[in-house]
Amino acid sequence: MTPIYSSPMKVGVIGCGNVGSILAERQKSFKIVAAYDSIPERVAAFSDKYGAKPFSDIDAFLQEPLDIVVEVASINAVKDLAEKVLLAGRDLILLSVGALADDAFRKELLTTAKQLHRRIHIPSGAIMGLDNVRVGKISRVDKLFLKTTKPSRSLNSNESVFKCLFAGKARDCVALYPKNTNVAISLSLACGREADVELWVDPKAEQNMHEIFFEGEFGDAYIRIRNLPAPENPATSYLAALSVLSLLESLDSPLVIGA
Numbered sequence: 001m002t003p004i005y006s007s008p009m010k011v012g013v014i015g016c017g018n019v020g021s022i023l024a025e026r027q028k029s030f031k032i033v034a035a036y037d038s039i040p041e042r043v044a045a046f047s048d049k050y051g052a053k054p055f056s057d058i059d060a061f062l063q064e065p066l067d068i069v070v071e072v073a074s075i076n077a078v079k080d081l082a083e084k085v086l087l088a089g090r091d092l093i094l095l096s097v098g099a100l101a102d103d104a105f106r107k108e109l110l111t112t113a114k115q116l117h118r119r120i121h122i123p124s125g126a127i128m129g130l131d132n133v134r135v136g137k138i139s140r141v142d143k144l145f146l147k148t149t150k151p152s153r154s155l156n157s158n159e160s161v162f163k164c165l166f167a168g169k170a171r172d173c174v175a176l177y178p179k180n181t182n183v184a185i186s187l188s189l190a191c192g193r194e195a196d197v198e199l200w201v202d203p204k205a206e207q208n209m210h211e212i213f214f215e216g217e218f219g220d221a222y223i224r225i226r227n228l229p230a231p232e233n234p235a236t237s238y239l240a241a242l243s244v245l246s247l248l249e250s251l252d253s254p255l256v257i258g259a
């Protein structure tokens with residue numbers, strides 16, 4: 001049978017910032033052959049450092065012989081570019097999951113993916129437990145609650161006291177904090193039920209902490225993830241970059257683990 005991907009897998013990256021650079025630094029069984037960013041200097045510097053072909057035109061980028069495109073840019077990038085990626089016949093990994101909070105956009109994107117037999121992969125990002133939260137789609141759920149606590153610098157906040165910045169539904173949270181709460185949408189999509197969310201700023205904290213409270217037919221679970229912020233972007237936890245990396249490393253493995 002023909003292998004699904006080339007070996008090494010040819011990856012195109014949208015977003016040459018913090019996560020894009022971590023992927024490039026640590027690529028092993030895949031190769032980033034093309035890079036696209038809306039800031040020309042960023043893509044040029046990325047290309048000089050890592051050898052990927054630079055693009056500031058998305059159509060030209062998508063004409064490269066890519067096995068998969070990895071979005072590590074922004075919610076706007078997903079909204080503007082994800083459909084183009086699928087229409088170009090590429091699978092897509094997307095990290096700015098908040099874009100999928102828009103029901104109409106998500107449904108249209110998934111319809112396109114289905115029609116073209118393409119896949120959209122959502123990495124676990126900055127949390128753990130997304131695999132088992134999927135039981136929410138086939139069994140009763142009584143509670144899905146995410147409490148995120150981040151240092152002031154991660155939230156670009158001037159608050160000097162421990163304070164709740166938001167309490168409400170996942171999609172309203174990511175609309176207000178698009179660079180900090182994509183995980184709330186990943187959880188909601190995995191479970192099939194919109195998560196309740198609280199976002200706290202803690203001026204004394206050093207880590208980006210996510211606490212997941214999940215209850216239902218199976219029993220209950222509490223997961224606490226204390227993430228080190230990524231050195232180049234404290235809004236993003238380092239684990240988010242590692243999760244994309246591990247997904248890329250395992251995509252064509254014959255052994256699929258989890259859930």
Ligand SMILES: NC(=O)C1=CN([C@@H]2O[C@H](COP(=O)(O)OP(=O)(O)OC[C@H]3O[C@@H](n4cnc5c(N)ncnc54)[C@H](O)[C@@H]3O)[C@@H](O)[C@H]2O)C=CC1
Pocket residue numbers: 014015016017018019020036037038039042072073074075076077078080095096097124125126127178179180182183186230232233235236237240
């Ligand atoms: N799902 C999850 O668990 C997590 C998701 N994220 C999201 O992942 C994404 C990447 O994070 P970082 O690398 O830390 O961000 P970053 O800000 O360091 O890098 C983003 C890069 O993408 C580029 N970019 C932004 N919008 C673009 C567009 N419309 N078209 C082309 N290029 C564009 C920027 O110029 C920048 O170079 C962010 O959206 C972040 O919020 C981050 C952490 C966890």
Ligand SMILES: O=C([O-])CC(=O)C(=O)O
Pocket residue numbers: 125126178179180181182183184208227235236237238240
């Ligand atoms: O990296 C994190 O801790 C979570 C994050 O920013 C997001 O979900 O957007």
